[in-house]
Amino acid sequence: MDLHDLIDQLPDGAVVTDPDLLASYRQDWARDPDAGTPLAVVRATGADDVAATLRWAHERRIPVVPRGAGSGLSGGATAVDGGIVLSTERMRAITIDPVTRTAVVQPGLLNAEVKRAVAEHGLWYPPDPSSFEICSIGGNAATNAGGLCCVKYGVTTDYVLGMEVVLADGTALRLGGPRLKDSAGLSLTKLFVGSEGTLGVITELTLRLLPAQPPQSTVVATFATLSAAVDAILAITGELRPSMLEFMDSVSINAVEDELRMGLDRDAAALLVARSDAPGEFARREAEIMVAACEKAGAAEVFHTEDPEEGEAFTAARRFAIPAVEKLGTLLLEDVGVPLPRLGDLVSGVAEIARRNDVTVSVIAHAGDGNTHPLIVHDPDDAAMTERAHRAFGEIMDLAIALGGTITGEHGVGRLKKAWLPDQLGADVMALTHRIKDALDPHGILNPGAIL
Structure with missing residues (x-):
C-alpha cells in the first residue's frame, strides 16, 4: 500500500513505518496473542491529522485502530494486519x-x-x-x-x-x-x-x-474468611455511600506485601480499605459506622486513621495489587460486576472455578459497586495450564451473567470478551448495536474486531 498520499497530508514524522516501532504498537496491556502487524502508525498532533487519516483510510477501506496510552486490559487497541494504528498520544492540550x-x-x-x-x-x-x-x-x-x-x-x-x-x-x-x-x-x-x-x-x-475533595478518613479491616468481608461490605453500603470501598483477597495481599513490605496481615483471607470524605465531623461518624460494620461481621483487626499519609499508603497498596499479582505469572484480567446482593455468590463462585480448573485466581474489587477484578495467573509456556486458565476466564464471565451482572464494569469489551457480549445483551440489543455501527461506519474500518 502506497502511503505517500497520507504522509503528504500529515506533519513530518507523524507516519511511522519502522518495524521495531510498529512492533511496540501491536498490543495494549492485554497482550492479545492474535495481534496483527499494522501497515503504519499515525501519531496525530490534532483533530486535523485524525480527520485526514480517516478520510484516507475510508477511501481505501483500510482498518484503523485508535490507541491512547496502550494501558487497556481488554485488547481494545490490538493492531490489525495491514491497518493503521492511530495514536493520540501527542494530543496533549x-x-x-x-x-x-x-x-x-x-x-x-x-x-x-x-x-x-x-x-x-x-x-x-x-x-x-x-x-x-x-x-x-x-x-x-x-x-x-x-x-x-x-x-x-x-x-x-x-x-x-x-x-x-x-x-x-x-x-x-x-x-x-x-x-x-x-x-x-x-x-x-x-x-x-x-x-x-x-x-x-x-x-x-x-x-x-x-x-477539591475534602480530607478523607480511612478504615482498614482484615478478615479470616471471604464471607465475613462480604458481610461487612453489604453492611457498609446499606448504611452509607463511602468515597472508597476496596477489597483484596489473600493472594493479592501477599503479592503486595512481597513488594511493599508494609506489614499487611499475610494470614488474612481478605482486606477492606474504606474511606469517607464527608464534611467535618460527618467523616468521623461515617468511619465509626464502617468500623462497627466490620467488627460486627467478625473482622480480625480494624484500623481507623484520619492521617492523610497513612490512609493514602493503604490506597496505594490497593492500586499496586494488579502489578504485584502479575509478578506471579502471566495474567488474564477480568472486570466482571454484579448487583451488590450477589457479590458473595460471585466471590465464592470464582473460588470454586479456580479450584475446579486448578489455577490461581486472585480477586480484587471495587467492592462498593460490585465491580470485581478476578486475576487469573498462568504460565504461558505450560499449554495445559493456559487452557485451564482460558476456560476459567470464560466460566467467570458466564457466572457474572448468570448472577445478573456484566462482563465488564470499566475495562471495556475489546476483543477478549466480545464472545460473551451477546449472552449478556441478547439478540435484539446486539442487532441494534450492529445497526448503529453500520450507520456511523458503513465500511467497518474503525477498530474492526472490537466489541462486535
Whole structure:
C-alpha cells in the first residue's frame, strides 16, 4: 500500500513505518496473542491529522485502530494486519475554566496529568482508575473507565459534558459543551463514551470538575474468611455511600506485601480499605459506622486513621495489587460486576472455578459497586495450564451473567470478551448495536474486531 498520499497530508514524522516501532504498537496491556502487524502508525498532533487519516483510510477501506496510552486490559487497541494504528498520544492540550468548573482536554493527556492541572485551580476530576498515572484521558472516555472512588462519584461518562469526535469518513462533530444542563437533541455524547473507538475517534473532551475533595478518613479491616468481608461490605453500603470501598483477597495481599513490605496481615483471607470524605465531623461518624460494620461481621483487626499519609499508603497498596499479582505469572484480567446482593455468590463462585480448573485466581474489587477484578495467573509456556486458565476466564464471565451482572464494569469489551457480549445483551440489543455501527461506519474500518 502506497502511503505517500497520507504522509503528504500529515506533519513530518507523524507516519511511522519502522518495524521495531510498529512492533511496540501491536498490543495494549492485554497482550492479545492474535495481534496483527499494522501497515503504519499515525501519531496525530490534532483533530486535523485524525480527520485526514480517516478520510484516507475510508477511501481505501483500510482498518484503523485508535490507541491512547496502550494501558487497556481488554485488547481494545490490538493492531490489525495491514491497518493503521492511530495514536493520540501527542494530543496533549488542556484549558481550564474555574468559573464553569470545566476543562477542555485533548485525549493524549494522562488521567494523573488532568488531575494535577485542575488541582492547581482548587478543582478535582474524580474518575481514578488504578492505572491513573499511566492511562490516557481519551482511553478513559473510550472505555468509560471507572476507578476507586466511583462508588460515590460515578464513572467517566458522568463527567463528560461534550466532545469533538471524528467519524469514520473524516467528518468532525462537536457534541455537547460546557453546560451542566443540556437536553437538546439525542444524547449522542453518551453514545461515544464507552464505544471503544468503534464509532469515532475522540479528539477533545469537555470535562465537568468538582471542588477539591475534602480530607478523607480511612478504615482498614482484615478478615479470616471471604464471607465475613462480604458481610461487612453489604453492611457498609446499606448504611452509607463511602468515597472508597476496596477489597483484596489473600493472594493479592501477599503479592503486595512481597513488594511493599508494609506489614499487611499475610494470614488474612481478605482486606477492606474504606474511606469517607464527608464534611467535618460527618467523616468521623461515617468511619465509626464502617468500623462497627466490620467488627460486627467478625473482622480480625480494624484500623481507623484520619492521617492523610497513612490512609493514602493503604490506597496505594490497593492500586499496586494488579502489578504485584502479575509478578506471579502471566495474567488474564477480568472486570466482571454484579448487583451488590450477589457479590458473595460471585466471590465464592470464582473460588470454586479456580479450584475446579486448578489455577490461581486472585480477586480484587471495587467492592462498593460490585465491580470485581478476578486475576487469573498462568504460565504461558505450560499449554495445559493456559487452557485451564482460558476456560476459567470464560466460566467467570458466564457466572457474572448468570448472577445478573456484566462482563465488564470499566475495562471495556475489546476483543477478549466480545464472545460473551451477546449472552449478556441478547439478540435484539446486539442487532441494534450492529445497526448503529453500520450507520456511523458503513465500511467497518474503525477498530474492526472490537466489541462486535
